[in-house]
Amino acid sequence: MAKITIDKMCCKGCDICIAICPKKVFVKSKKRNGYGSNMPDAQNVKDCAGCRLCERLCPDGAIDVEVEAEKNEN
Amino acid sequence: MNKLYEKYIKTDLLPTLFCPGCGNGIVQMAAIKAIDKLGIQEEMACVSGIGCSSWIPCYFKMDVMHTMHGRALPFAEGLKLARPDKKVMVFTGDGDCLAIGGNHLLHAARRNIDLTVILVNNYIYGMTGGQKSPSTPVGAVTKTSPYGAADIPLDGCELAMAVGATYVARWTTAHPVQLEKAIEEGLNHKGFSFIEVLTQCPVQAGKEVYGFKDPAEIMKMYKEMTYLYKEGVEIQKGKTRIGLLKHDEETEEYIDRIEARLESQGIKRG
Numbered sequence: 123m124a125k126i127t128i129d130k131m132c133c134k135g136c137d138i139c140i141a142i143c144p145k146k147v148f149v150k151s152k153k154r155n156g157y158g159s160n161m162p163d164a165q166n167v168k169d170c171a172g173c174r175l176c177e178r179l180c181p182d183g184a185i186d187v188e189v190e191a192e193k194n195e196n
Numbered sequence: 197m198n199k200l201y202e203k204y205i206k207t208d209l210l211p212t213l214f215c216p217g218c219g220n221g222i223v224q225m226a227a228i229k230a231i232d233k234l235g236i237q238e239e240m241a242c243v244s245g246i247g248c249s250s251w252i253p254c255y256f257k258m259d260v261m262h263t264m265h266g267r268a269l270p271f272a273e274g275l276k277l278a279r280p281d282k283k284v285m286v287f288t289g290d291g292d293c294l295a296i297g298g299n300h301l302l303h304a305a306r307r308n309i310d311l312t313v314i315l316v317n318n319y320i321y322g323m324t325g326g327q328k329s330p331s332t333p334v335g336a337v338t339k340t341s342p343y344g345a346a347d348i349p350l351d352g353c354e355l356a357m358a359v360g361a362t363y364v365a366r367w368t369t370a371h372p373v374q375l376e377k378a379i380e381e382g383l384n385h386k387g388f389s390f391i392e393v394l395t396q397c398p399v400q401a402g403k404e405v406y407g408f409k410d411p412a413e414i415m416k417m418y419k420e421m422t423y424l425y426k427e428g429v430e431i432q433k434g435k436t437r438i439g440l441l442k443h444d445e446e447t448e449e450y451i452d453r454i455e456a457r458l459e460s461q462g463i464k465r466g
């Protein structure tokens with residue numbers, strides 16, 4: 123299973139990741155980011171397809187996706 | 197934090213000054229991904245003007261010149277002439293590049309000097325509070341067009357192609373993979389590369405300019421209002437063409453041309 127981390131200090135709570143993940147991995151949560159607004163939670167990480175669209179489209183580099191057996195990256 | 201950030205971004209400067217959901221961060225990520233793929237961090241030198249988008253390279257762990265409003269291209273041309281060994285990449289906004297800097301765009305493109313220019317087009321002056329820019333669509337209500345913009349927008353790609361840019365592409369923040377590939381191609385192309393990115397300023401433009409305020413909705417709108425250009429493809433009325441618009445590998449680059457001229461007269465440069 124993929125491991126997804128969302129950096130609390132980078133995330134600005136724009137919700138782009140929630141809208142664009144094709145597998146609906148991210149959901150709104152009550153957790154606060156570094157700005158005091160709500161940040162997403164990678165709740166459905168088991169569904170992650172490892173496409174890394176969230177990494178590319180998070181405007182603040184907050185998301186890191188680690189996929190197992192990452193040998194073929196790039 | 198994303199792993200590439202640790203390698204390419206001055207993380208002690210974070211958070212970036214961009215508002216939540218601003219497209220500048222997406223362009224920033226596409227650029228570092230392209231640079232990472234080419235493995236040319238050490239060869240890079242970035243130049244920008246003034247505007248929110250001109251802050252994009254200021255976070256890079258690379259040589260950066262953050263210059264004057266509208267003047268990124270003259271600075272970049274000077275840098276490239278002095279240091280032709282550097283890969284020079286320019287970040288400029290629609291105001292910076294098409295309004296105050298419009299004249300410089302004409303002449304840099306005309307010379308076909310080896311630069312990679314990223315036009316970050318959010319259709320507005322973001323930094324100064326939402327004034328109309330040359331690319332603002334007709335009818336858009338902004339701080340300086342309270343009754344809706346009346347003038348016909350300027351298309352940066354058409355302009356660049358008309359005056360002689362040799363690599364021209366347009367993508368949007370909703371096409372990050374294609375954008376990254378275009379930046380890579382632009383950096384590899386020897387000549388004036390011009391890559392326009394349609395992006396969002398959800399704070400100063402939003403609903404009045406794009407029809408939506410939510411960043412993800414604006415990106416979805418970009419997917420819907422664009423069509424992929426290929427030679428011979430039918431023009432879709434009311435939509436903007438995206439993709440590779442021009443790639444001319446024949447025209448000689450400016451510095452090469454200068455050097456050949458000097459050499460023919462027995463003069464050695466530098």
Ligand SMILES: Cc1ncc(C[n+]2csc(CCOP(=O)(O)OP(=O)(O)O)c2C)c(N)n1
Nearest residue numbers: 247248249265289290291292320321322323
């Ligand atoms: C000579 C000069 N004129 C005007 C300004 C004010 N100014 C700063 S940024 C800007 C426009 C920025 O718009 P754009 O280039 O589209 O960048 P954005 O903020 O939208 O990314 C203006 C008019 C300035 N800094 N210097």
Ligand code: SF4
Nearest residue numbers: 143170171173174176
């Ligand atoms: S890698 Fe793809 S599927 Fe996985 S969380 Fe990110 S966007 Fe969703």
Ligand code: SF4
Nearest residue numbers: 133134136137139180
């Ligand atoms: S896209 Fe990035 S900044 Fe926006 S909510 Fe998701 S993690 Fe936070």
Ligand code: SF4
Nearest residue numbers: 214215218248322397
């Ligand atoms: S004002 Fe607009 S362009 Fe500037 S950082 Fe905010 S959202 Fe981005």
Ligand SMILES: [Mg+2]
Nearest residue numbers: 289290320322
């Ligand atoms: Mg702008």
